[in-house]
Amino acid sequence: MKYSHFFFFCLGAALVVALLIYPSFTTDEGLAADPFPPQPMPGRIILSWSDDPATTQSVTWRTDVSIKEAFAEIAPASPSPDFRDDAKKVKAATELLVTDNNAAHFHSATFTGLQPETMYAYRVGSGEYWSEWFQFTTASREEKPFTFLYFGDAQNEIKSMWSRCIRQAYSTMPDVDFLLHAGDLINRANRDEEWGEWFYAGGWIYGMKPNIATPGNHEYARNLLGQRTLSDLWRPTFTLPLNGPEGLEETVFYIDYQGTRLISLNTPAIYADKATIQAQEAWLDSILQNNPNRWVIVTHHHPVYSTAKGRDNEEVREAFQPLYEKYGVDLVLQGHDHSYGRGYNLNFGSSRKKDKGPIYVVSVSGPKMYNLNFEDWMERAASNTQLYQIIKVDGDCLVYEAYTTTGELYDAFELRKRKNGTNKFIDNAPEEVPEIISIPERLRVKMSEKEIEEYRQRFEEYKARNKGRKELKVEGLE
């Protein structure tokens, strides 16, 4: 082959190879780059509990793989910068995780032997690379008032559109004791970029306020064998309790916090493997039977009663609802249906003649929205609205408030615990705030005339169930 031919042959071959490789390195936005690369400096710093919130605190963070050994330092916080002189060092557990975008080290440490009701300062890192000092406060050993934030699905456009929700929530109530995420934190379980967005949105809030998270169906992905499995990032990202059934570690667990038992159940596991139903039922039965706390709040992703059309989770209802009623669970915080519904136990109806069943809430904090279906159980609804909730427990009183992402109170109720363990329900939904139930234009254009008529009918029934709604109108349906 002549030299010039050889040159053109090589050029051609290089072009073919480049054309073959190019698509796998590009996205719609152009050349792919890892938007949230791990660095030697700690990132994705998040507090969660794996043990008693009065005396322990776990922290998890991420670095690049050059950091082979990492530490967490802690000292009682004081206004003087000299608190650092008293810092104790804890060696972190380190694990390698290779994702679609990078290889990283995830580190976790648990501070133990802490004093209850005490503010501590901590930082994480190693060598030259340390985080800032964060502050957190341990729980009381006693039953004492506390407040937390609850978020339904964040899931989509997390950086762009969910960030405003968590930041408004924190701004409304910066004194909260912890955050609760009811699943579908992200959209594609194993996309590191989406987890990066979730951490971008919440930023340093996660480093100051402990997080309780339950997995949603979007934290599950199919493996090469076609089985649905938990996101590879879930367990490296959080350090949650290991007190659940075997095989459901860090997804089914309970935490006792100042007189309330907080329980996470794993509903996507039920759809991945039906065998997990029985294990969760038996476990739930045992921890509700042996519960010294006054209140019980449960979170799981798929709702017992749905808010959206064509969606129902019979398996979840059959597995858990009888136990909620048997043991008088107070509140069930859920997601999945991308709309808002708050209501009572369908079996007992709104007559409230029996009040053993919990209050059910379905909520959404991110921008993805589904149409409402005005199901029978619902007493307050919203469509097309990003929301967050502030929940306060104080002695025999539980106060629930749902806020829109623009910071307006949208729904509220109180539960007053009677001596016999049942609750008196007080509806405090702000009368002056009309329910947001019109069909958003972008969903309406996809609906047939028949579907619009069905929506109208269901709305009329919903209105008829509650006289207070007489004046309600759905725009465009009159």
Ligand SMILES: [Fe+2]
């Ligand atoms: Fe979901």
